[in-house]
Amino acid sequence: MRASSLFTTITAFMASQKPETVYPINGLGVTPAMGWNNWNAFACSVNEDLLISTAEKMAAFGLRDAGYEYIVLDDCWSLGRDSKGNLQHDPAKFPNGMKYVAEKIHSLGFRFGMYSDAGSYTCARYPGSLGYEKQDAITFASWDVDYLKYDNCHNQGLSGTPKITSERYRTMTDALRAAGRPILYAICNWGEDFPWKWGPTVANSWRMSGDIYDSFDRPDPRCPCSGDEYSCAYPGSHCSVMNILNKAASIIDTSLPGAFNDLDMLEVGNGGMDDEEYKSHFSFWAAVKSPLLMGNDVNVMDAKALSILNNPAIIAVSQDPLGVPAVRRWRYYVNDTNQYGQGEIQMWSGPLFGGDQLVILLNAGNSSRTMNATLADIFCVATGIAKEIQEDWDVYDLWANRMDDATAQSIIDGTSIMGAGTSVASFYYNATQVSYKEGLAANDPLLYGKLTGTVTAGGAIETEVPRHGVAMLRLRKRTTTSFKVQDV
Template sequence: MDDCWHAPTRDPSTGAPLADPAKFPNGIKHLADSVHALGLKLGIYSDAGAMTCGRRYGSLGYEEIDAKTYASWDIDYLSQYDNCYNQGESGTPQISFNRYNTMSKALNATGRPILYSMCNWGDDGPWNWASTIANSWRISGDIIDQFAGYDDRCPCEDALDCKLPGYHCSAATIIDYAAPLGQKAYVGGWNDLDMLEVGNGGMTYDEYVAHFSMWALLKSPLILGHDLGAMTNETYSIITNSAIIGINQDRYHTPAIRRWRRALAGQEATYSKAAGTPSIQLWSGPVSDGSTVVAILNTGEEGQKVDLLMKDVFKDKRTAQLGRYRAYDLWQKVPLSQSRAGATGEGAHFTPKQQQLQRYMSKGYREELDGEPMVWGKDVGLYETMLPNVRVKAHSVRVFQLYSEPGAPKTGSNVKTNIGTHCDEL
């Protein structure tokens, strides 16, 4: 539940928060019981300020009674614990830490496991201190359902030196903000790039695929922000891509790291390092089964071709010279007998068997899925030195998973095209 679930005032005798009786005539506990009966969990919004952003009463000074009330309602998730009307209790990491730690202690004191999601918009660098008190922390101003483009309401060029986080931040801008922060994500403590916009209608299919993929690779919580009752098949086909979810939920936990960010072809003269500047980017990261996930992201308005060099992919450059790599495209469709879905109409339709695979994701990407090739993506060939001519459409991403095949014979370091009968252009 987002903002504005509140009754006009707190309980006058106890100070406890009350739900709006018109919106919740049976109360929040009844709602929680109904949600839990569906096998789901319930989250609730509040604010570490005198008022919420919607000008309802906040939790500042009421942390203990609010936490106890949430626990009595069987709440599972304190979502987007916000930063509006904070009474000036910000400006240094210590001040912000103390304010948000008060709620952390109150939640822990209830004895109920409640996921704690901080939303101070990246103020005072929460990635440096929030991991000891929260499960996730927002790194930027609020996202808007737009893939790219500058907006004065999201003015910062760099998340590490941002005085006014704002809102109306595009997905591409937030990705740039997140680039240096992968080293600050931990088991149980994650950089939160904000809720997913997939399905809200403001982006194209390719843009939503890029948005969902990058959130997954960066290990941001994957929290849907659209009307589930109005979900299209196309949206469903994106958010249930088992291969991408598997990367996000992989037990290795390490976010992908940006290896380079470059000007688009022909736009070198106007290129800027500011967040949101159109660019072509390479990201890669390890997966617990020994493979490597790779993303080539194009935030520009024209398609690009990239030679994906193995020496750029791997942190240890010598690794790229050890052999060949079997590449799987995690968004390409494969034959129906192996695929995640058979695409018809506006999107994909999933069999019960395919839906059942989702439950495996928390156990590791491949450990429970060795006999389920439908979640591996499409095998696009065996490569050495590089994947040549990777075509990346405007505002889109290509995501590959690379598996080393050390037993494959090498034919020399000058091999520059894929091995086998696949097309030279990917």
């Protein structure tokens, strides 16, 4: 029997169990972590000002209130170790030290994340924490760090079986616990040695693929495993959104509240994809409960990137109290391929808070097409015929109330959400005041997009989906009579 069969009983279970049982590691990250990490846009070009100014801008743009909580510094912050073996920050980059950065970030209402590596060097060949786990965990705790990204470079060959790899990462799990400060633990071993098998007892999240790059579906030889491979002995890098998503399809249901598969940081706003592609990227990362770490330069944020990243109806899916990732129900290759020979369509669905059901229709074909999904496929379950198929459902389009470009641009131009007009109220959700769980329970319309139709018992949804785009829909049980979308 597998944990993946549990969602029908998990709600009741969570109510009856003590939290430390449900979230095995540390009680943190019960919903997927949200925040920002500098790597995708800045790589090694890090310094104090970048982190603080980014945090300031994210607060001003309303992204902190939307839920982006962690400001995460990636590699290249170090100057090595001192004579006692303590990690030293690079004073040229961080003249006031790391604790100062943490305090500034905390004062802005964020939490502070740092980076190390389960090897002798980090990926950029700064000192790694292998063999220094206890000492470094104490250092991070002393710096008031709230989050640790823990990479996999230069690991001295300590890989090859789940046992070898998990022991290396668990050493830091134990060290963080011993250090006494709550630190969310995000491991990054690129899916090597099946972290979805052992991740829940080791970390709050685990990367499940090679590094993302800013492409929707271009294959790159440096990402040698195809999206059809459930096991990848060499994850590589330069993996496209579709490559990672397809790899996730097989293992995504291993995610649990407090223990999530991480599909890597977001590329939204970095310029390598078009608007529909970025919407698809963000929709799926939310739907499958991946951490949502923004990866763009907020100083050059454009209106469309902002209105993707701040959509409360999508984020509410990510932060859904059930914590159950959507799963793929079907996939078909289509002849309508692009220059890379890629073309396919998919449907994913999964349960949401309140008995709702998420549905995503993905058109990864090369032109717009009409797509549909039956309730039978949407509610495909392990045992017997789902009773939900025999019910009527309202259909909410979660992208329908996306912030308009003018409003988003006015925020950017005004350098803060306060600089925008009154229209902001139609889009602005403050999760620091009312959690997504509370908002969902209160039927806050900001979290439900727009009612666009109804599907009756035994019927199907049908909608037009643009090239490389998605229809992201939320089905709610009908309480009043309404028109129907389509019968099949």
